[in-house]
Amino acid sequence: MPSVCLLSTATADAANDNPERLAAAFEDARWNVVRRDQNAVRSVGGLLTLSPDDHRLDEFDLIWLLGLGNRHSFLDRMQLLANVQPSRMVNTSTALLELHAKHALPLTELADLHPETYASCDPAWLRSMVDTGGDWILKPSAGSFGHHVDQVDPNHPGLDTLLEELTGPHASNYCILQRYVPEIEVGETRVLVANCEIVGCYRRLPGPDHRANLSAGAHAVCHTLTTAERRIVQRVTAFLRDRGVRFAAIDIAGPYVLEYNIANPGGMETIARLTGRNPANAVVAAFSSLT
Helix, strand or coil, X not given: CCEEEEEECCCCCCCCCHHHHHHHHHHHCCCEEEEEEHHHEEEECCEEEECCCCEEHHHCCEEEECCCCCHHHHHHHHHXXXXXXXXXXXXXXHHHHHHCCCCCHHHCCCHHHCCCEEEECCHHHHHHHHCCCCXXXXXXCCCCCCCCCEEECCCCXXXXXXXXXXXXXXXXXXXXXXXXXXXXXXXXXXXXXECCEEEEEEEEECCCCCCCCHHHCCEEECCCCCHHHHHHHHXXXXXXXXXXXXXXXXXXXXXXXXXXECCCXXXXXXXXXXXXXXXXXXXXXXXXXXX
């Protein structure tokens, strides 16, 4: 019987039902499922195990990190898990370190799919970029749920305040400045991929403002991927696969990839609600070929 270890965060408010949904789907497919908090990972005599019973991580066929876990122990866990055979990891700890924030896309071979983007912790310099003209999106480098995402232009009355808030005390935090993509006004497509297979998608229509986040008032509708969107997904999926990512959400607006989410992307609940089909079953099927 194949086995999977699902590592999530027991003490945090759940962003989605991925741990429960995936555990049920793996069990239905006759996998042995072990669920633990990410901080259960420990090093014992040269082996990585799970507390409290020292279940060895190298005995699992798959190990799935769902979310980033406790912030204070994040780097320790990522360094420990970097010693796990990559083929056992759904998404490797190295990938989470390098690709989770929004910096990577414009600095890779996918740059042609991404809007004009700048990243800095210098509010004055970011202000000078906005002053070149046009509409921009200002957002945290590793935020989620549309929190602290603002549409700005050179005449925005609160621009300097927003920049100071995002970059933080002593300009210690990076933030992202991205050229506004007008295609977002007609919707953003979220695509879920597992082991290089598309397992579901939907369209997110903006709510009362520029954001297409469901938590910010957008609403979801069924969607069939266009040929152009499929080509984009194929490119991004290949890029992520080569960097140790086998489960992700890809967000597309027009010809652009706005971002990908690899930590614990939402979408399965929405796809199930819209279609009556549980995409977790397709996710498990995609990984069953590995065992």
